[in-house]
Amino acid sequence: MFILVNLKAYPCDPIEVATAARDVAEASGARIGVAPQAADLARVAETGVETWGQHVSPNAHGSHTGSTLAEAVADNGAEGTLINHSENRLKLADVDGSVGAAERADLETVVCANNPAQVGAAAALSPDAVAVEPPELIGGDVSVATADPGIVEDAVAAAEAVDPDVDVFCGAGVSTGDDVEAAGELGASGVLLASGVAKADDPATVLEDLVSGL
Numbered sequence: 001m002f003i004l005v006n007l008k009a010y011p012c013d014p015i016e017v018a019t020a021a022r023d024v025a026e027a028s029g030a031r032i033g034v035a036p037q038a039a040d041l042a043r044v045a046e047t048g049v050e051t052w053g054q055h056v057s058p059n060a061h062g063s064h065t066g067s068t069l070a071e072a073v074a075d076n077g078a079e080g081t082l083i084n085h086s087e088n089r090l091k092l093a094d095v096d097g098s099v100g101a102a103e104r105a106d107l108e109t110v111v112c113a114n115n116p117a118q119v120g121a122a123a124a125l126s127p128d129a130v131a132v133e134p135p136e137l138i139g140g141d142v143s144v145a146t147a148d149p150g151i152v153e154d155a156v157a158a159a160e161a162v163d164p165d166v167d168v169f170c171g172a173g174v175s176t177g178d179d180v181e182a183a184g185e186l187g188a189s190g191v192l193l194a195s196g197v198a199k200a201d202d203p204a205t206v207l208e209d210l211v212s213g214l
Protein backbone atom coordinates (compact mmCIF):
# COMPACT_ATOMS: atom_id res chain seq x y z
CA MET A 1 0.00 0.00 0.00
CA PHE A 2 1.27 3.45 -0.94
CA ILE A 3 0.59 6.12 1.67
CA LEU A 4 0.53 9.53 0.01
CA VAL A 5 0.30 12.48 2.38
CA ASN A 6 -0.97 15.70 0.81
CA LEU A 7 -0.07 18.72 2.94
CA LYS A 8 -2.54 20.91 0.98
CA ALA A 9 -2.19 24.48 2.29
CA TYR A 10 -2.24 23.49 5.94
CA PRO A 11 -0.01 25.51 8.27
CA CYS A 12 2.16 22.54 9.21
CA ASP A 13 5.95 22.35 9.07
CA PRO A 14 6.60 20.48 5.80
CA ILE A 15 10.12 19.51 6.89
CA GLU A 16 8.89 18.03 10.16
CA VAL A 17 6.33 15.91 8.29
CA ALA A 18 8.78 14.97 5.53
CA THR A 19 11.46 13.94 8.01
CA ALA A 20 8.99 11.86 10.01
CA ALA A 21 7.66 10.23 6.82
CA ARG A 22 11.18 9.43 5.65
CA ASP A 23 12.08 7.87 8.99
CA VAL A 24 8.86 5.83 9.24
CA ALA A 25 9.24 4.63 5.64
CA GLU A 26 12.83 3.57 6.26
CA ALA A 27 12.02 1.82 9.54
CA SER A 28 8.91 0.02 8.27
CA GLY A 29 9.72 -0.58 4.63
CA ALA A 30 6.40 1.03 3.70
CA ARG A 31 6.14 3.39 0.76
CA ILE A 32 5.24 6.89 1.96
CA GLY A 33 5.11 10.03 -0.19
CA VAL A 34 4.66 13.66 0.85
CA ALA A 35 3.09 16.32 -1.38
CA PRO A 36 3.97 19.80 -0.07
CA GLN A 37 3.22 23.23 -1.47
CA ALA A 38 5.08 23.73 -4.78
CA ALA A 39 7.36 26.33 -3.19
CA ASP A 40 8.49 23.72 -0.62
CA LEU A 41 9.25 20.90 -3.07
CA ALA A 42 13.03 21.25 -3.14
CA ARG A 43 13.60 21.43 0.60
CA VAL A 44 11.15 18.58 1.22
CA ALA A 45 12.95 16.48 -1.40
CA GLU A 46 16.27 17.25 0.32
CA THR A 47 15.07 15.30 3.37
CA GLY A 48 15.12 12.16 1.25
CA VAL A 49 11.40 11.48 1.49
CA GLU A 50 9.54 10.48 -1.68
CA THR A 51 8.25 13.87 -2.81
CA TRP A 52 5.15 14.61 -4.87
CA GLY A 53 3.60 17.69 -6.44
CA GLN A 54 0.03 18.67 -5.60
CA HIS A 55 -0.66 19.71 -9.21
CA VAL A 56 0.99 20.29 -12.55
CA SER A 57 -0.38 22.42 -15.33
CA PRO A 58 -0.75 21.10 -18.89
CA ASN A 59 1.65 23.77 -20.12
CA ALA A 60 5.22 23.38 -21.29
CA HIS A 61 7.84 26.14 -21.07
CA GLY A 62 6.60 29.41 -22.52
CA SER A 63 4.46 32.45 -21.75
CA HIS A 64 2.30 30.86 -19.03
CA THR A 65 2.44 33.07 -15.94
CA GLY A 66 1.37 31.27 -12.79
CA SER A 67 1.75 27.79 -14.26
CA THR A 68 3.24 24.97 -12.24
CA LEU A 69 5.30 23.21 -14.87
CA ALA A 70 5.81 19.46 -14.60
CA GLU A 71 9.43 20.06 -15.57
CA ALA A 72 9.90 22.46 -12.65
CA VAL A 73 8.23 20.04 -10.24
CA ALA A 74 10.54 17.25 -11.39
CA ASP A 75 13.62 19.51 -11.37
CA ASN A 76 12.87 20.34 -7.73
CA GLY A 77 12.96 16.72 -6.66
CA ALA A 78 9.44 15.39 -7.09
CA GLU A 79 8.91 11.85 -8.30
CA GLY A 80 5.18 12.13 -8.93
CA THR A 81 2.23 14.47 -8.91
CA LEU A 82 -1.44 14.65 -8.06
CA ILE A 83 -3.68 15.91 -10.84
CA ASN A 84 -7.30 17.11 -10.61
CA HIS A 85 -7.56 17.05 -6.82
CA SER A 86 -11.07 17.73 -5.58
CA GLU A 87 -9.88 21.12 -4.36
CA ASN A 88 -8.19 21.95 -7.67
CA ARG A 89 -10.48 20.57 -10.36
CA LEU A 90 -9.48 20.77 -14.01
CA LYS A 91 -11.34 20.54 -17.30
CA LEU A 92 -11.11 17.08 -18.88
CA ALA A 93 -8.81 18.37 -21.61
CA ASP A 94 -6.51 19.85 -18.97
CA VAL A 95 -6.47 16.60 -16.97
CA ASP A 96 -5.35 14.89 -20.16
CA GLY A 97 -2.78 17.62 -20.82
CA SER A 98 -1.45 17.49 -17.27
CA VAL A 99 -1.06 13.71 -17.41
CA GLY A 100 0.89 14.16 -20.65
CA ALA A 101 3.02 16.93 -19.17
CA ALA A 102 3.82 14.80 -16.11
CA GLU A 103 4.77 11.85 -18.29
CA ARG A 104 7.10 14.05 -20.36
CA ALA A 105 8.82 15.04 -17.11
CA ASP A 106 8.99 11.42 -15.89
CA LEU A 107 6.61 12.07 -13.00
CA GLU A 108 4.35 9.33 -11.70
CA THR A 109 0.70 10.38 -11.89
CA VAL A 110 -2.33 10.05 -9.62
CA VAL A 111 -5.52 11.54 -11.05
CA CYS A 112 -8.19 12.25 -8.45
CA ALA A 113 -11.89 11.59 -9.02
CA ASN A 114 -15.09 12.10 -7.04
CA ASN A 115 -16.82 8.83 -7.88
CA PRO A 116 -16.49 5.57 -9.85
CA ALA A 117 -17.78 7.10 -13.11
CA GLN A 118 -15.03 9.71 -12.96
CA VAL A 119 -12.55 7.00 -12.05
CA GLY A 120 -13.40 5.23 -15.31
CA ALA A 121 -12.98 8.44 -17.28
CA ALA A 122 -9.68 9.19 -15.55
CA ALA A 123 -8.41 5.65 -16.14
CA ALA A 124 -9.00 6.15 -19.87
CA LEU A 125 -6.27 8.80 -19.77
CA SER A 126 -3.76 6.13 -18.63
CA PRO A 127 -2.33 7.68 -15.48
CA ASP A 128 -0.37 5.43 -13.14
CA ALA A 129 -3.20 5.56 -10.62
CA VAL A 130 -6.55 7.12 -9.88
CA ALA A 131 -7.69 8.17 -6.40
CA VAL A 132 -11.37 8.12 -5.53
CA GLU A 133 -12.36 10.69 -2.90
CA PRO A 134 -15.97 11.53 -2.04
CA PRO A 135 -15.76 15.31 -1.50
CA GLU A 136 -18.19 15.25 1.42
CA LEU A 137 -15.85 12.99 3.40
CA ILE A 138 -12.67 14.98 2.80
CA GLY A 139 -11.30 16.49 6.00
CA GLY A 140 -13.69 14.46 8.14
CA ASP A 141 -13.13 11.94 10.90
CA VAL A 142 -14.60 8.88 9.19
CA SER A 143 -12.59 7.04 6.56
CA VAL A 144 -14.06 6.52 3.10
CA ALA A 145 -13.45 2.78 3.57
CA THR A 146 -15.79 2.81 6.57
CA ALA A 147 -18.33 5.43 5.49
CA ASP A 148 -18.73 4.27 1.90
CA PRO A 149 -16.91 1.00 1.17
CA GLY A 150 -19.00 0.48 -1.97
CA ILE A 151 -17.52 3.53 -3.64
CA VAL A 152 -14.02 2.06 -3.27
CA GLU A 153 -15.08 -1.34 -4.61
CA ASP A 154 -16.94 0.31 -7.50
CA ALA A 155 -13.94 2.49 -8.26
CA VAL A 156 -11.68 -0.55 -8.42
CA ALA A 157 -14.12 -2.25 -10.80
CA ALA A 158 -14.47 0.90 -12.94
CA ALA A 159 -10.72 1.25 -13.40
CA GLU A 160 -10.28 -2.47 -14.03
CA ALA A 161 -12.91 -2.34 -16.78
CA VAL A 162 -11.11 0.49 -18.58
CA ASP A 163 -7.43 -0.25 -17.96
CA PRO A 164 -6.28 -2.97 -15.55
CA ASP A 165 -2.83 -1.38 -15.39
CA VAL A 166 -4.19 1.69 -13.57
CA ASP A 167 -3.93 1.39 -9.78
CA VAL A 168 -6.73 2.63 -7.55
CA PHE A 169 -6.18 4.61 -4.37
CA CYS A 170 -8.83 5.95 -2.04
CA GLY A 171 -8.90 8.96 0.20
CA ALA A 172 -10.94 11.10 2.60
CA GLY A 173 -10.87 10.72 6.36
CA VAL A 174 -8.02 8.18 6.38
CA SER A 175 -6.01 8.60 9.57
CA THR A 176 -5.25 5.20 11.15
CA GLY A 177 -3.65 1.87 10.38
CA ASP A 178 -7.11 0.28 10.52
CA ASP A 179 -8.25 2.69 7.80
CA VAL A 180 -5.30 1.70 5.61
CA GLU A 181 -5.98 -2.01 6.13
CA ALA A 182 -9.69 -1.54 5.33
CA ALA A 183 -8.81 0.30 2.12
CA GLY A 184 -6.53 -2.54 1.08
CA GLU A 185 -9.21 -5.13 1.77
CA LEU A 186 -11.53 -3.23 -0.59
CA GLY A 187 -8.98 -3.48 -3.40
CA ALA A 188 -7.17 -0.16 -3.11
CA SER A 189 -3.41 -0.21 -3.55
CA GLY A 190 -2.84 3.15 -1.91
CA VAL A 191 -4.40 5.83 0.26
CA LEU A 192 -4.39 9.60 -0.18
CA LEU A 193 -4.67 11.52 3.07
CA ALA A 194 -4.04 14.96 4.46
CA SER A 195 -5.58 16.28 7.68
CA GLY A 196 -4.84 13.17 9.75
CA VAL A 197 -1.13 13.89 9.41
CA ALA A 198 -0.92 17.59 8.50
CA LYS A 199 -3.08 18.67 11.45
CA ALA A 200 -1.62 16.21 13.96
CA ASP A 201 0.30 17.43 17.00
CA ASP A 202 2.73 14.55 16.44
CA PRO A 203 2.83 13.53 12.74
CA ALA A 204 5.40 10.78 13.41
CA THR A 205 3.05 8.91 15.75
CA VAL A 206 0.21 9.07 13.21
CA LEU A 207 2.52 7.84 10.43
CA GLU A 208 3.73 4.95 12.58
CA ASP A 209 0.11 3.91 13.18
CA LEU A 210 -0.73 4.25 9.46
CA VAL A 211 1.91 1.67 8.50
CA SER A 212 1.38 -0.57 11.53
CA GLY A 213 -0.68 -3.18 9.66
CA LEU A 214 1.40 -3.31 6.48
Ligand SMILES: O=C[C@H](O)COP(=O)(O)O
Nearest residue numbers: 006139172173193194195
Ligand atom coordinates in the same frame (compact mmCIF):
# COMPACT_ATOMS: atom_id res chain seq x y z
O1 LIG B 1 -5.58 14.84 -0.59
C1 LIG B 1 -6.11 14.35 0.40
C2 LIG B 1 -7.53 14.15 0.50
O2 LIG B 1 -8.29 15.22 0.03
C3 LIG B 1 -8.01 13.64 1.82
O3 LIG B 1 -7.95 14.64 2.80
P1 LIG B 1 -8.24 14.22 4.31
O4 LIG B 1 -7.31 13.12 4.65
O5 LIG B 1 -8.00 15.46 5.10
O6 LIG B 1 -9.67 13.78 4.37
